[in-house]
Amino acid sequence: MRLLVTGGAGFIGANFVHRTVRDHPEVAVTVLDALTYAGSRESLAPVDGEIRLVQGDVTDAELVGKLVAESDAVAHFAAETHVDNALADPAPFVRSNVLGTYSVLEAVRHHGVRLHHVSTDEVYGDLPLDGSQRFTESTPYNPSSPYSSTKAAADMLVKAWVRSYQVPATISNCSNNYGPYQHVEKFIPRQITNVLTGRRPRLYGSGANVRDWIHVDDHNSAVWRILADGEFGRTYLIGADGERDNLSVLQTILRLMDRDEDDFDHVADRAGHDLRYAIDPSPLRDELGWRPAHNDFEAGLRDTIDWYRDNESWWLPMKDAVELGYRERGQ
Numbered sequence: 001m002r003l004l005v006t007g008g009a010g011f012i013g014a015n016f017v018h019r020t021v022r023d024h025p026e027v028a029v030t031v032l033d034a035l036t037y038a039g040s041r042e043s044l045a046p047v048d049g050e051i052r053l054v055q056g057d058v059t060d061a062e063l064v065g066k067l068v069a070e071s072d073a074v075a076h077f078a079a080e081t082h083v084d085n086a087l088a089d090p091a092p093f094v095r096s097n098v099l100g101t102y103s104v105l106e107a108v109r110h111h112g113v114r115l116h117h118v119s120t121d122e123v124y125g126d127l128p129l130d131g132s133q134r135f136t137e138s139t140p141y142n143p144s145s146p147y148s149s150t151k152a153a154a155d156m157l158v159k160a161w162v163r164s165y166q167v168p169a170t171i172s173n174c175s176n177n178y179g180p181y182q183h184v185e186k187f188i189p190r191q192i193t194n195v196l197t198g199r200r201p202r203l204y205g206s207g208a209n210v211r212d213w214i215h216v217d218d219h220n221s222a223v224w225r226i227l228a229d230g231e232f233g234r235t236y237l238i239g240a241d242g243e244r245d246n247l248s249v250l251q252t253i254l255r256l257m258d259r260d261e262d263d264f265d266h267v268a269d270r271a272g273h274d275l276r277y278a279i280d281p282s283p284l285r286d287e288l289g290w291r292p293a294h295n296d297f298e299a300g301l302r303d304t305i306d307w308y309r310d311n312e313s314w315w316l317p318m319k320d321a322v323e324l325g326y327r328e329r330g331q
Contacts, residue, residue, distance in 0.1 A: 001027045004071040004103060006058050007033065007078030008051075009039035011182045012118070016220040021047045024224075032056055032067055033078070039219055043181045058100035073114040073227060076104050079154075081120075082185050084148045084329065087271055090146035097150035098132070098157070105161045108169070115169040116227050117158045121212070121237065122148035123173060126274035129208060134280040135173070137235045144272050155235075162233045169313065170230040172223060174238040177281045178300070179216035180307040184315050185322045187211075188301070191250055191264075192308045193319055195257045202331065205269030207247025210276040215294035216242040225290045239279025240292040249301075256302050259279035267331050 003020065007013040008031030020027055029051040033039045044053060058078040068074060076099055080086065082091045101117065108115045124135045141156075143149040144184045161167040178188045187230030191201040222238040230236060251261040284290050294300045308315060 001073065001298055002030070003027050004032060004067050004072045004074045006032045006038065006076045006100075009035055009041065009043050009053070010077060011038070011040075011043075011186075012177055012216055012219060013075075013077035014043035014181050015216045015309055016077065016223060017044060018046055019052060019217065019220045019224070020227055021050050030054060030067060030071065032058065032064070034058070038081070038183050038308075045230045049108070052243070053283035057094060059103050060210060061103050064103045065110065068104070068113050069075060071113055074104060074108055074116070075223065075227065076101065076115060076117045079118075079151065081147065082183075083271065084185070084326075084331070086145055086147035086150075088329070090150075093146055093150045095148075098153045101154035101157050103166050105157055105167065109161060109165050109167050112168075114227075115158070115167060116230070117154065117169060117171045118172055118223065119155050119173045120148065120151050121173050121175050121239070121277050121279055122274065123152040123155055125280055127276040129210060129275050131276075135237060136277040136280045137237055137283065148203070159233075168232045170226050170232060171235040171327050172226055172233060172238050173216050173279075174219050174222075175212035175240070175242065175277055177216045178213055178220050179304055180311070181314070182216070183322075184319055187246065188249065188253070188304065189308060189315070190322070191253050192305050195254070195259060196309060196312070197316075197319060199266040199323070201250055201254065202267045202326070203246060203250055204267060204273060204319045204331070206266070207250065208245055209273055210243055210245045210278070211249075212239050212248070212277045212279050213244060214238065214292065215298060215300045217293040218294050221293065222284060222290050225284070225288045229288055236284045236288070237281050237282040238284060239273045242297055243276075243278055244297065245297065252298060252301060253305065256298070256305055270331075
């Protein structure tokens with residue numbers, strides 16, 4: 001099997017490539033990545049020499065078409081993902097997430113190649129803090145940020161290409177990921193690296209907002225199950241029953257790093273901050289037999305802290321610039 005992974009040098013994509021090389025040695029992997037600030041060759045260092053890395057833009061139709069023509073399947077991870085950045089400048093999100101997905105869709109349509117499109121649960125908007133409702137594949141789309149709206153648009157393009165052109169595609173909408181190689185602008189690695197660099201962690205608002213956490217390895221094992229056995233045209237929701245409010249996540253990080261649980265600062269809340277995400281992964285589990293392996297969130301968090309402690313050379317060069325950007329936004 002020849003597999004093209006777009007965005008394969010980013011957080012989730014790089015971990016997917018690592019898993020593929022480790023668990024599927026019969027698969028020849030080509031990574032297409034623009035190697036912007038959120039993707040790096042260093043994230044693929046563990047598989048150097050075992051994959052092909054092509055630096056390029058997912059909106060480059062000629063390049064994408066050439067790579068798709070050489071492939072049997074495409075795992076489409078490439079996207080701009082950070083909500084704060086989208087609020088500051090939506091244009092790159094429209095370009096990468098919408099036009100980039102269009103470029104991929106046209107290539108797989110013309111070459112008859114299998115596609116799996118990786119998306120987010122944020123396309124569904126948010127849920128009440130005090131309820132038990134969870135997102136399902138039939139939940140209406142209700143995105144609330146420039147980021148989630150561009151991912152919703154990308155999802156709709158995939159659905160339309162399946163119906164109009166019979167493109168053999170599946171979609172997955174996943175909850176919040178954590179684990180190694182995640183950029184330090186994101187919530188969990190930002191707090192960990194703040195502690196490691198002697199900074200006080202910072203928490204939006206009261207920290208009551210709830211996220212449904214999943215280890216990146218579990219997300220990627222689910223993507224592989226869908227690639228192998230998913231029904232074309234279907235959307236599968238990926239989650240691991242990991243609902244936790246932001247305050248408790250931060251306090252767990254502080255405790256695991258031997259800091260006082262109140263040793264952080266509150267900052268003004270993010271504009272339009274979604275209240276709660278929660279995934280119902282029943283179809284994925286019942287129909288495809290997928291189960292998460294990382295069922296102990298605290299253990300996964302401890303391993304993630306250890307990874308950032310042991311891999312300072314990977315994240316430290318980007319840390320000051322990230323914190324400067326947050327300070328300029330008062331965050």
